[in-house]
Amino acid sequence: MKLLTKPELEEVLANHAKWLKNKSEGSRADLSGANLSGANLIRANLRGADLYRADLSGSNLYRADLSGSNLSGANLSGSNLTDANLSGSNLTDANLSGSNL
Numbered sequence: 001m002k003l004l005t006k007p008e009l010e011e012v013l014a015n016h017a018k019w020l021k022n023k024s025e026g027s028r029a030d031l032s033g034a035n036l037s038g039a040n041l042i043r044a045n046l047r048g049a050d051l052y053r054a055d056l057s058g059s060n061l062y063r064a065d066l067s068g069s070n071l072s073g074a075n076l077s078g079s080n081l082t083d084a085n086l087s088g089s090n091l092t093d094a095n096l097s098g099s100n101l
Contacts, residue, residue: 001033001034001035001055002033002034002035002049003020003035004031004034004035004036004069005067006050009039010012010092012030013029013044013046014026015027015029015068016028016029016046016049016059019046020047021046022033022049024033026073028048028049029046029049029050030049031046031049031050031054032050032051032054032070033050033052033053033054034051034054034055035054035055036054036055036056036059037055037056037057037058037059037075037079038057038058038059038100039056039059039060040060041056041059041060041061041064042060042061042062042063042064043062043064043065044061044064044065044097045064045065046050046064046066046069046071047065047066047067047068047069047085048068049066049069049070050060050069050070051066051069051070051071051074051075052070052073052074053071053073054071054074054075055075056074056075056076056079057075057076057077057078057079057095058077058078059076059079059080060079060080060081061079061080061081061084062080062081062082062083062084063074063082063083063084064081064085065084065085065086066084066085066086066089067085067086067087067089068088068089069089069090069092070089070090071086071089071090071091071094071099072079072090072091072092072094073075073093074091074094074095075094075095076094076095076096076097076099077095077096077098077099078097078098078099079100080099080100081096081099081101082100082101083101088091098100
């Protein structure tokens with residue numbers, strides 16, 4: 001698992017926001033295999049992001065937009081997903097045990 005520093009994560013999110021506005025700018029967030037355990041991602045816009053096998057255990061995803069994202073194999077155990085948008089997300093083999101939905 002790749003461990004991201006807070007500035008690295010902020011840069012990924014900023015580039016993803018640019019990409020969402022104009023696909024020719026920025027880049028889609030590729031957080032596959034990232035260690036984001038305990039991350040504060042309140043209201044993060046991760047629409048369409050690749051979070052394949054990411055560790056999001058214990059993270060705060062309150063009101064995060066994860067619609068259309070790839071969360072297959074992701075560890076979301078113990079995370080706060082209250083009011084998160086998961087519509088159209090791939091949750092195949094994702095671990096949601098103990099998550100607050």
